[in-house]
Amino acid sequence: xxxxxxxxxxxxxxxxxxxxxxxxxxxxxxxxxxxxxxxxxxxxxxxxxxxxxxxxxxxxxxxxxxxxxxxxxxxxxxxxxxxxxxxxxxxxxxxxxxxxxxxxxxxxxxxxxxxxxxxxxxxxxxxxxxxxxxxxxxxxxxxxxxxxxxxxxxxxxxxxxxxxxxxxxxxxxxxxxxxxxxxxxxxxxxxxxxx
Amino acid sequence: xxxxxxxxxxxxxxxxxxxxxxxxxxxxxxxxxxxxxxxxxxxxxxxxxxxxxxxxxxxxxxxxxxxxxxxxxxxxxxxxxxxxxxxxxxxxxxxxxxxxxxxxxxxxxxxxxxxxxxxxxxxxxxxxxxxxxxxxxxxxxxxxxxxxxxxxxxxxxxxxxxxxxxxxxxxxxxxxxxxxxxxxxxxxxxxxxxxxxxxxxxxxxxxxxxxxxxxxxxxxxxxxxxxxxxxxxxxxxxxxxxxxxxxxxxxxxxxxxxxxxxxxxxxxxxxxxxxxxxxxxxxxxxxxxxxxxxxxxxxxxxxxxxxxxxxxxxxxxxxxxxxxxxxxxxxxxxxxxxxxxxxxxxxxxxxxxxxxxxxxxxxxxxxxxxxxxxxxxxxxxxxxxxxxxxxx
Numbered sequence: 001x002x003x004x005x006x007x008x009x010x011x012x013x014x015x016x017x018x019x020x021x022x023x024x025x026x027x028x029x030x031x032x033x034x035x036x037x038x039x040x041x042x043x044x045x046x047x048x049x050x051x052x053x054x055x056x057x058x059x060x061x062x063x064x065x066x067x068x069x070x071x072x073x074x075x076x077x078x079x080x081x082x083x084x085x086x087x088x089x090x091x092x093x094x095x096x097x098x099x100x101x102x103x104x105x106x107x108x109x110x111x112x113x114x115x116x117x118x119x120x121x122x123x124x125x126x127x128x129x130x131x132x133x134x135x136x137x138x139x140x141x142x143x144x145x146x147x148x149x150x151x152x153x154x155x156x157x158x159x160x161x162x163x164x165x166x167x168x169x170x171x172x173x174x175x176x177x178x179x180x181x182x183x184x185x186x187x188x189x190x191x192x193x194x195x
Numbered sequence: 196x197x198x199x200x201x202x203x204x205x206x207x208x209x210x211x212x213x214x215x216x217x218x219x220x221x222x223x224x225x226x227x228x229x230x231x232x233x234x235x236x237x238x239x240x241x242x243x244x245x246x247x248x249x250x251x252x253x254x255x256x257x258x259x260x261x262x263x264x265x266x267x268x269x270x271x272x273x274x275x276x277x278x279x280x281x282x283x284x285x286x287x288x289x290x291x292x293x294x295x296x297x298x299x300x301x302x303x304x305x306x307x308x309x310x311x312x313x314x315x316x317x318x319x320x321x322x323x324x325x326x327x328x329x330x331x332x333x334x335x336x337x338x339x340x341x342x343x344x345x346x347x348x349x350x351x352x353x354x355x356x357x358x359x360x361x362x363x364x365x366x367x368x369x370x371x372x373x374x375x376x377x378x379x380x381x382x383x384x385x386x387x388x389x390x391x392x393x394x395x396x397x398x399x400x401x402x403x404x405x406x407x408x409x410x411x412x413x414x415x416x417x418x419x420x421x422x423x424x425x426x427x428x429x430x431x432x433x434x435x436x437x438x439x440x441x442x443x444x445x446x447x448x449x450x451x452x453x454x455x456x457x458x459x460x461x462x463x464x465x466x467x468x469x470x471x472x473x474x475x476x477x478x479x480x481x482x483x484x485x486x487x488x489x490x491x492x493x494x495x496x497x498x499x500x501x502x503x504x505x506x507x508x509x510x511x512x513x514x515x516x517x518x519x520x521x522x523x524x525x526x527x528x529x530x531x532x533x534x535x536x537x538x539x540x541x542x543x544x545x546x547x548x549x550x551x552x553x554x555x556x557x558x559x560x561x562x563x564x565x566x567x568x569x570x571x572x573x574x575x576x577x578x579x580x581x582x583x584x585x586x587x
Contacts, residue, residue: 093422095485098519102554104580105519108483112517116485121257121291128577139580146256 024049026061035059037075039167042192045185047071055085067149069173069182071189076165083113083168092116097166104128106159106168107141119148133160133167134195144175154179158190167195224392225332227280238300238337245299245336252287252305259288259308259473267469268306268320275321275397276328284328292480294411298327300336311470312477313410313493315500316463318394318403325390326404333389335382387448395457403461405448408441414492415441421488467501478510482517490514505539516551524555542571546581553584 026047032040035057047061054060054072061071074083082094095112098105107125114120123145131140138160146152152175159168171186173179233239252258259265265288273281283302293309304327314320330336387404395401416426470477482490494511498504503511512530515523531548549564565581572578 090422090424093485095517100519100554102550102584104550104577104584105554108517112483112485115292115480115483121289121480126576128580130580130583150251150255150257152256 023051035073035075037073037167038195039073039075039169040194041189043189044192045188047189053085055083058084063182063185064178067151067174068178069186070171071186072168072170072172074159074166074168074170076162076167078165083109083166084117087117099164101161101166103137103139103159103161106139106161106166107143107157109166110157110168110170111143114145120145122146131158133158133162133169134193136160136162136167136195138167152176156183156186158193160195162195169193224389227332229279230283233300241337242301245301245303248299249285249287249301249303252289252303255287255289257289257291259290262472263469264288264311264473268311268324271317271321272304272324272328274317275325275393275399277397280328280332284331290476290480292477292484296323296327298331300331300334302331304328304331308473308477308480311473312481313414313496314407314466315410315496316403316461317466318399318461319407319410320466321397321399322390322394322404322407325393326386327390328393329386329389330382333382333385335386339379339382383444384447387444388451391448391451392455395452395455398458398460400459400461401452401455401457402449405445405452408445408448410496412441412445414489417492418486418489421486421491463500474506475509478506479513482510482514485517487514487518503533503537505534505537508534508537509539509544512551513547516547516554519554521555524551527551528555528557528560542568542575545571546575546577549581 026043026049028043028045030040030042034041036059037057047063050060050062050066052060052066055074057075057077059073059075060066061073063069077083077097079097079099082096084094086092086094094116095109097109101109107128111123111125114123124143126142126144128139128141131138138158141157141159143155143157144152145155153172154175155170155172157168157170159166161167169190171183171190173182233242265286268288269281269284269286272284272286284298284304285302286304286306288306288308288311291307291309292312293307294313295307296305296310298304304324306324310320310323314323391401391404394404419426478494481493484490491511491514494507494514498507508530512527512534515530516527528548528551531544531551535544545564546568549561549568552558552561552564562585565585568575569578569581569585575581
């Protein structure tokens with residue numbers, strides 16, 4: 001009998017402390033300071049911001065969960081830094097952003113990062129073309145990859161190097177059904193990006 | 196009565212002597228049973244799990260199905276252990292760029308492409324396959340499963356007793372866990388030695404087995420140096436290590452090979468020919484792993500065998516271009532051109548040469564190379580991107 005109040009107190013504690021790490025709703029409309037950077041956007045529909053801590057300047061949005069559709073913002077990664085936080089700096093260091101990178105090195109950097117850290121053994125960059133990220137010249141590229149869950153995924157990225165820093169937005173989803181389902185929603189979001 | 200007792204003692208003596216002789220790690224191979232079926236509850240359960248895992252491998256997107264690669268790997272195993280023994284084996288080649296192979300109790304063998312890239316001849320591949328086949332023949336998975344269950348059961352019980360007596364038993368649990376890892380190391384050594392017997396008996400040079408581990412150690416050192424770390428060889432097995440340290444392994448394998456040297460033909464040429472269609476794909480996966488030192492070591496080791504071919508030069512240029520220091524870009528440009536001269540014909544070579552030159556500030560030469568790429572492949576999926584680089 002004495003246990004019941006203790007358990008209630010415990011669950012309240014868990015619920016309240018959990019809230020500070022929780023996912024949050026991104027309403028339609030203007031949003032600034034994405035990925036703790038100068039990146040802003042104006043989504044036409046709601047998104048969910050996940051509390052995944054992939055890195056200081058990395059933010060993840062999704063509709064149904066990051067395994068099904070995932071938009072990742074990399075906001076101003078400085079030269080000498082990796083795209084994401086390194087899980088194991090010593091044994092699996094990640095490639096770093098470099099000052100002399102060409103715009104076509106952006107997809108290569110993403111691929112090498114995935115192969116180093118995310119247990120991706122198969123990945124290919126399928127197309128590359130010039131595009132605008134806000135008012136800046138950048139690159140749009142498509143890719144496909146398989147992680148250790150063995151689900152074939154497709155991705156589309158939009159990146160640019162602005163003021164020596166790398167800005168990149170990617171959309172990834174299973175090739176089957178999900179990629180096409182939310183592609184338009186992502187493209188509207190990507191077209192609204194400003195920097 | 197006395198006579199009877201003496202007779203009984205003699206019988207025991209003979210029996211013991213027989214057991215000692217049988218337990219001696221002599222030259223005989225373990226008994227072979229064609230179409231072996233699991234017999235006990237443990238074994239049947241294990242086979243069921245293995246069957247399930249095999250179905251996943253069979254349908255995996257990582258599996259390399261095209262061409263004859265899986266056939267070839269299986270042929271190497273059959274050449275090594277004999278056609279009869281290899282009847283019960285299925286081989287699945289998975290596109291994972293790390294040095295590994297494994298075999299399950301039901302005869303399903305999994306080989307990763309990282310092993311195929313690193314092996315320099317058929318004998319080195321056969322050394323690893325023979326080791327895995329050794330685990331299979333000695334039914335190690337079953338014994339490992341029983342040992343693991345025995346130890347974890349004991350650990351659980353010690354935990355319960357400790358809780359009842361309110362004493363700290365972590366030390367006892369840890370030492371039991373240690374005995375399990377140690378058990379695994381013993382199994383590895385047994386499999387190493389039986390693998391070596393297969394290798395020697397089939398006419399491959401037995402020293403290939405120790406060479407695999409020497410190469411693995413040298414590659415680890417190269418990886419560490421490439422990352423600005425101190426090369427750190429492990430000279431003795433850590434408490435939680437399931438495998439013997441590579442150094443000890445290469446030493447006892449070299450000693451065993453000196454006793455049973457086997458044949459002299461490692462079939463390096465046949466190996467290179469069989470892997471050639473897959474080599475560009477394997478190399479591309481390796482050089483994009485962000486392991487500069489290890490990748491450069493592998494390329495040099497392959498070049499030592501068959502010279503710097505177009506494929507190897509192109510891969511080396513890619514590796515250096517990705518690191519991207521001015522000196523790297525300079526060498527990359529050089530090796531792209533060497534690769535072309537050595538017969539590397541894909542138009543992507545001109546694109547990547549152009550990108551290396553452009554990144555290094557050699558705009559005029561870069562334009563030439565990029566234009567050559569667009570001329571050869573005007574409808575490439577990145578043609579617009581390259582055009583926009585040319586326009587700048």
